[in-house]
Amino acid sequence: MxxxxxxxxxxxxxxxxxxxxxxxxxxxxxxxxxxxxxxxxxxxxxxxxxxxxxxxxxxxxxxxxxxxxxxxxxxxxxxxxxxxxxxxxxxxxxxxxxxxxxxxxxxxxxxxxxxxxxxxxxxxxxxxxxxxxxxxxxxxxxxxxERTRTPEFEKTESNLRKYVKPLLAHAQKLTLIDPYMNCREDRFLNTVELCANLMGRHDGNVKSGTIQIHAGDPETTGPDAHRESVRDRLARWETSLTPIARHTGHTFRVLLWKRKPGGKHFHDRYLITDQCGIEAPGGLDFLPDDEEERASLTTWAMLDDEVTRNILLNQFHHAKSPYQYLGATRAEP
Structure with a gap:
């Protein structure tokens, strides 16, 4: 892409x-x-x-x-x-x-x-x-x-690696947006770790960068068994991401959002770097290769530059977002 x-x-x-x-x-x-x-x-x-x-x-x-x-x-x-x-x-x-x-x-x-x-x-x-x-x-x-802006592929970890490697090799900023993303399910956390391991890695060197994660309200989103308070979820994110931050040298920031009363649903999923933006409507969870038979088919689409800027500057900006900001945490090397 x-x-x-x-x-x-x-x-x-x-x-x-x-x-x-x-x-x-x-x-x-x-x-x-x-x-x-x-x-x-x-x-x-x-x-x-x-x-x-x-x-x-x-x-x-x-x-x-x-x-x-x-x-x-x-x-x-x-x-x-x-x-x-x-x-x-x-x-x-x-x-x-x-x-x-x-x-x-x-x-x-x-x-x-x-x-x-x-x-x-x-x-x-x-x-x-x-x-x-x-x-x-x-x-x-x-x-x-044979270039394409809309690849179709099965949601396995090897395919994730295949498609994000060229997106991340020269990137120094990454934003992952998925209302269902959480640190309690491997299919999401593995995506974060894989992206962190690939970001800024080229020419035999690794450049440290920043990774932001925008996720939904942990009290209402995801499996019932994983629902918890905002405070507990943020603490769990920090605990999960700190070892990855120390290993990769990247700094993480997690922000949680929910729908405002009568407002817009937090639904769309994106993977955005400082070089391009990708729409990932099937979500950012991927299965291990040995579970390929369960993997669903997804289609990614490259976003126009103006659309990407609007997502970052308006949809997930404290003062402009249509969603209610719940809190944030950091994990550093």
Missing amino acids: LYHFAITPEVFEPWSINGMIPAGVVLTQLLRGIAEDGLLANLHAGEWMTHVRKHQRAEGISPDVRDRIESCLRTLHDRNRLVRHPRGSDGYAADDFRWLQWALERHRESPFSAIVASDELVELAEVTESFVVPLSRALDDDSWT
């Missing part, structure tokens, strides 16, 4: 952009698509963006094309979709072949959906790997045409 691409910098040079008819159309469509459901590699410790900016300032690119490309890059930046990768090997000599080498190095560590390079560079470098795609064929490549 969140597809990671690399584009080598020479693609942004005037000769490459103007070589496509109409000028820049393929690159612009690529960037717009990645801004919707992808990540773009900022290679060599962020030097990639420096080179792209230099190419964009060069003479020979029409103002209209330059503005469209700049707009896409700005959107990627604003959505935290430009992913900084470690410095490549062999120092600082950055010619076109070196940039392709650095992209291939990163692919070996953490595979991209595709590496897009100019047709000329692919030919001169004699690259035969199928994941290295010439710009002219990028929009027809399987890595592009």
Whole structure:
């Protein structure tokens, strides 16, 4: 659902952009698509963006094309979709072949959906790997045409791992929203622990972050045997999450909500990071793989950026929420 691409910098040079008819159309469509459901590699410790900016300032690119490309890059930046990768090997000599080498190095560590390079560079470098795609064929490549914003899958832990791993690898903030989520059932707590173990884990390193959980009223939601006071539930959450926080380095915050008298039901379920938002209507509980025959089918859907902001800034904000805030607790490393 969140597809990671690399584009080598020479693609942004005037000769490459103007070589496509109409000028820049393929690159612009690529960037717009990645801004919707992808990540773009900022290679060599962020030097990639420096080179792209230099190419964009060069003479020979029409103002209209330059503005469209700049707009896409700005959107990627604003959505935290430009992913900084470690410095490549062999120092600082950055010619076109070196940039392709650095992209291939990163692919070996953490595979991209595709590496897009100019047709000329692919030919001169004699690259035969199928994941290295010439710009002219990028929009027809399987890595592009087979993207989906609405995967359907059975609710098992292995499928959860499969779909959240690319969502969480470069995230530093995660919000889990499910009125039925609780720490007394493994099918929910295992989801929290799995997400915590995957968040910020890439390139052999782990970056600590924050995880918020929004759940429902423990006095009225969930199995009768698990119902308890808000105070007891928050204490139980803190006890359950503290070992996970210490193991992963992430900080947790749990907030409980209930329906206001005559107000809106707390019903929808979401998984939201600082890069994208996912609607999970079937809930955030998943079964062990050995219970696959009991697992129900679910469909996730990627949310538009504006919808995601509305959920975080309005639906679960103390002063604006349509729900009644009950209390919160924290668990820290």
